[in-house]
Amino acid sequence: MGRAPCCEKMGLKKGPWSPEEDNILISYIQNNGHSNWRALPKLAGLLRCGKSCRLRWTNYLRPDIKRGNFTKEEEDTIIKLHENLGNRWSAIAARLPGRTDNEIKNIWHTNLKKKLKNYQLSQNSKRHSKINHVSNKGPTPSESSNNSDFSTNSTSTKQHIKIAPNSPQLSSSEMSSVTLVVDDNQMVIIKEEKIESSSSEYFPKIDESFWTDELSTENNMVVGHDQEIQVREENVDIFTTSSKMEEDMDFWYNVFIKTGDLPELPEF
DNA sequence: AAAACGAACAACCGCGGTCTA
DNA sequence: ATAGACCGCGGTTGTTCGTTT
DSSP, rough: OOOOOOOOOTTTOOOSOOOHHHHHHHHHHHHHSSTTTHHHHHHHHHHHHHHHHHHHIIIIIIOOOOOOOOHHHHHHHHHHHHHHHHHHHHHHTSTTTOOOOOHHHHHIIIHHHHHHHHHHHHHHHHTEEEEEEEEOOOOOOOTSSOOOOOOOOOOOEEEEEEEEEEEEEEEGGEEEEEEEEEEEOOEEEEEEEEOOOOOOOOOOOOOGOOOOOOSSSSSSSOOOOOSSSOOOSSOOOTSOHHHHHHHHHHHHHHHHHHSSSSSOOOOO
């Protein structure tokens, strides 16, 4: 024998919830909790099925739900977690306090998916770009390291690397720059910004000698997806990464996301 | 001003895993 | 051991609202 038969669905209300229904549900759960969703609507006096009540509560009425627009940080987190977890919305929501899986799923389909696509297109464009100019600046105290568990014996440098599109025919307004900040812990923070045509100091001359293929710094770097990654003390051409290398990078980063630990670097 | 269109989001549906009588 | 209900999750749909034509 199984459990008692499920609630009779005939006569139950569907569709948007009224404020009165919301109040009844909130009041009942505050007083009695929600240990049994199936029994709840009858006990609370609602003409809804338990499933509908659970959804309304978990996605909308819970007091700990954060309403309002997603911040840039939240959006970035969702993109990164989705890269790692896929469409496991509840798992993603678990790492974003106050946000529901439904909300995250919605924003993904209506907003972030589009943004990510554009972002990936821009990344592909950069991968085919060439490195223009490298200048070294000393690290600022605030930028140097907050992860003392991860240390190596490499030299600390802060490097600003400007890149430009492959084709000099492109207008300067289409150029972008990437700043790599290398701290004592060999963590790289990659910051991307558009270079306006007025920023001519980035690209003083546009001719064939302007373009270079190699990153001419002491610490060549491995570049991931606009996120913190580790520097390698080997010469790696950051913009001609092989697909194998990208797979290894993804694996490495996924371990970092899942465990919070910095694993052994993959062999490139 | 109104119709058409698209974005945003709340809610429903169906499925698979778990639980229980 | 097992049938069938429960629960949670992800996919999808429907409605609302703002923008464009």
